[in-house]
Amino acid sequence: MNNTRRSFLQASAATLASLAMSRPVLASPGKASPHVVVVGAGWGGATCAKYLRLWDPGIRVTLIEPNAHFTSCPMSNWVVGGFQDYNYLIKSYDHLPKHGIKMVRDWVTGVDGEKQLVHTRGGHKIHYDRLVMAPGMEFMTERVEGYAEGAQAQKVMHAFRAGPETLLLRKQLEAMPDGGVFVIASPPPPGRCVSGPYERACVAAHYFKQHKPKSKIIMLDGHIGVVSKGPMFKAAWKELYPGMIEHRPNNLAVGFDHRTMTVSTEFEDVQGDVVNIIPLQRAPQICKDAGLRNDALDRWCRVDFVTYESTSVPKVHVIGDPIMSNMPKSAHVSNNQAKICAAAIIELFHGRQPNPVPVIGSTSYSVTSDKTSGAIAVVMRYDPVNKVYVRQPQGGANPLHSELDFAYGLAWHENMWADALG
Amino acid sequence: MQKMPCLALATLVALPWAMAVQASDLHIKIIASTCLNCHGPGGHSLGAVPSLAGQDREHLRTAMLEQKSGARETTVMRKYMNGYKDEEIAQLAEYFSKLK
Numbered sequence: 001m002n003n004t005r006r007s008f009l010q011a012s013a014a015t016l017a018s019l020a021m022s023r024p025v026l027a028s029p030g031k032a033s034p035h036v037v038v039v040g041a042g043w044g045g046a047t048c049a050k051y052l053r054l055w056d057p058g059i060r061v062t063l064i065e066p067n068a069h070f071t072s073c074p075m076s077n078w079v080v081g082g083f084q085d086y087n088y089l090i091k092s093y094d095h096l097p098k099h100g101i102k103m104v105r106d107w108v109t110g111v112d113g114e115k116q117l118v119h120t121r122g123g124h125k126i127h128y129d130r131l132v133m134a135p136g137m138e139f140m141t142e143r144v145e146g147y148a149e150g151a152q153a154q155k156v157m158h159a160f161r162a163g164p165e166t167l168l169l170r171k172q173l174e175a176m177p178d179g180g181v182f183v184i185a186s187p188p189p190p191g192r193c194v195s196g197p198y199e200r201a202c203v204a205a206h207y208f209k210q211h212k213p214k215s216k217i218i219m220l221d222g223h224i225g226v227v228s229k230g231p232m233f234k235a236a237w238k239e240l241y242p243g244m245i246e247h248r249p250n251n252l253a254v255g256f257d258h259r260t261m262t263v264s265t266e267f268e269d270v271q272g273d274v275v276n277i278i279p280l281q282r283a284p285q286i287c288k289d290a291g292l293r294n295d296a297l298d299r300w301c302r303v304d305f306v307t308y309e310s311t312s313v314p315k316v317h318v319i320g321d322p323i324m325s326n327m328p329k330s331a332h333v334s335n336n337q338a339k340i341c342a343a344a345i346i347e348l349f350h351g352r353q354p355n356p357v358p359v360i361g362s363t364s365y366s367v368t369s370d371k372t373s374g375a376i377a378v379v380m381r382y383d384p385v386n387k388v389y390v391r392q393p394q395g396g397a398n399p400l401h402s403e404l405d406f407a408y409g410l411a412w413h414e415n416m417w418a419d420a421l422g
Numbered sequence: 423m424q425k426m427p428c429l430a431l432a433t434l435v436a437l438p439w440a441m442a443v444q445a446s447d448l449h450i451k452i453i454a455s456t457c458l459n460c461h462g463p464g465g466h467s468l469g470a471v472p473s474l475a476g477q478d479r480e481h482l483r484t485a486m487l488e489q490k491s492g493a494r495e496t497t498v499m500r501k502y503m504n505g506y507k508d509e510e511i512a513q514l515a516e517y518f519s520k521l522k
Contacts, residue, residue: 339455339456343451359453359506359510361456361457375497377498377499377501379502379505392504393504394500394504394505395501407470408469408471411468411469412459415458415460415461415462416460418462419463
């Protein structure tokens with residue numbers, strides 16, 4: 001017996017034990033086809049809805065999303081750097097109904113796990129057999145004193161959810177005088193796209209180098225070092241933007257005074273002409289209200305990593321940013337979790353065993369200029385005994401950026417969009 | 423609590439071979455789907471990342487194994503291939519070769 005089959009069968013025992021407790025929805029003759037409701041049409045939600053239908057057209061899928069179109073967070077730094085148009089980030093949802101997905105443009109206000117109902121702002125009560133929550137994350141702005149007032153005055157933004165703040169940051173960088181200071185304050189992990197702040201420093205430096213060469217970027221990093229792709233970023237900063245980017249680790253932003261444009265950390269006060277603070281994050285309020293945000297710190301949702309079903313609310317699955325795991329909170333991982341979750345839901349509906357040993361890949365590309373990029377890739381295999389995803393050897397970041405990784409990164413974006421939305 | 427694993431194991435032993443094969447197919451199908459966000463939906467890439475659909479099975483398998491060993495130069499594929507077992511690579515090659 002080879003290792004794959006052995007681990008598969010070992011894991012089978014545990015999963016079959018739990019399956020023995022439940023009956024497949026399709027078991028009742030004449031019963032309507034099972035209904036999955038997916039909340040949030042981002043990288044995870046849209047992908048999950050699409051693959052549920054691709055892999056089992058017998059399942060009815062309703063996808064609830066408040067926005068009229070998709071706006072991509074990956075590549076939004078290109079807009080901040082001024083080498084991509086904002087409209088490029090916007091993609092249509094028009095292809096999803098062609099897969100038989102019912103799109104509902106609405107905002108989910110509550111989940112009733114007992115009655116298996118989703119409540120919406122538009123007054124709908126939608127029954128589900130299985131619910132997939134993919135609502136992204138929310139910012140803990142209360143952890144930065146003065147952030148709310150500063151944001152209200154448009155003197156600070158996170159620009160970490162692509163949209164109007166992406167454009168606001170770009171506008172403020174354009175208005176900044178030569179010799180100005182751009183402050184980027186980033187949180188320690190876990191959080192969305194941990195390499196994003198360092199990529200942002202690159203794209204801003206790329207812009208300053210051409211138009212405002214006396215300017216400076218100060219990174220106030222809540223982590224003890226560059227969280228991701230560290231050697232690659234540091235080499236790129238030295239090569240392309242010498243002396244322009246100052247990285248100050250272990251320096252979490254805890255306050256902001258928009259009248260003086262001063263960011264306070266536990267150690268120092270730093271003044272900027274443009275200030276970008278990315279606060280700590282957690283699973284959104286809707287997850288809390290639904291009883292899904294159940295870790296000890298009340299930040300993330302714990303799930304079974306075979307099915308992505310909540311550990312506290314049966315028949316509710318959570319994918320993407322909101323879950324507590326050692327997987328990166330990235331577009332790529334959300335997309336892959338969506339597929340594992342979709343496959344598991346299908347197996348459960350048919351009374352079969354979900355794949356007990358899922359394997360997940362994570363890739364991300366960070367641009368360092370308008371022609372170069374650095375990549376990271378990791379494969380994680382689920383260990384059913386210890387119930388964790390284990391990083392496989394040889395994974396990690398490329399030590400240097402390259403034009404080839406830039407080309408592959410561009411293809412990654414195009415293919416990801418087509419995979420999730422096409 | 424002690425009885426449940428025994429029950430499950432007994433069920434497992436009684437599983438027909440076809441079902442085990444089916445489970446293995448499911449495992450490969452899901453891994454393959456996680457390749458397609460880079461390599462394009464259905465294995466048809468829209469950019470510089472190579473398409474996989476309809477490629478010769480042996481060519482794919484050899485390429486992936488060479489990426490794994492480092493004999494073939496890559497940017498990220500060596501990192502990926504070292505995460506997969508050789509038999510998974512062989513099955514993935516077969517899966518992609520059959521995509522139209």
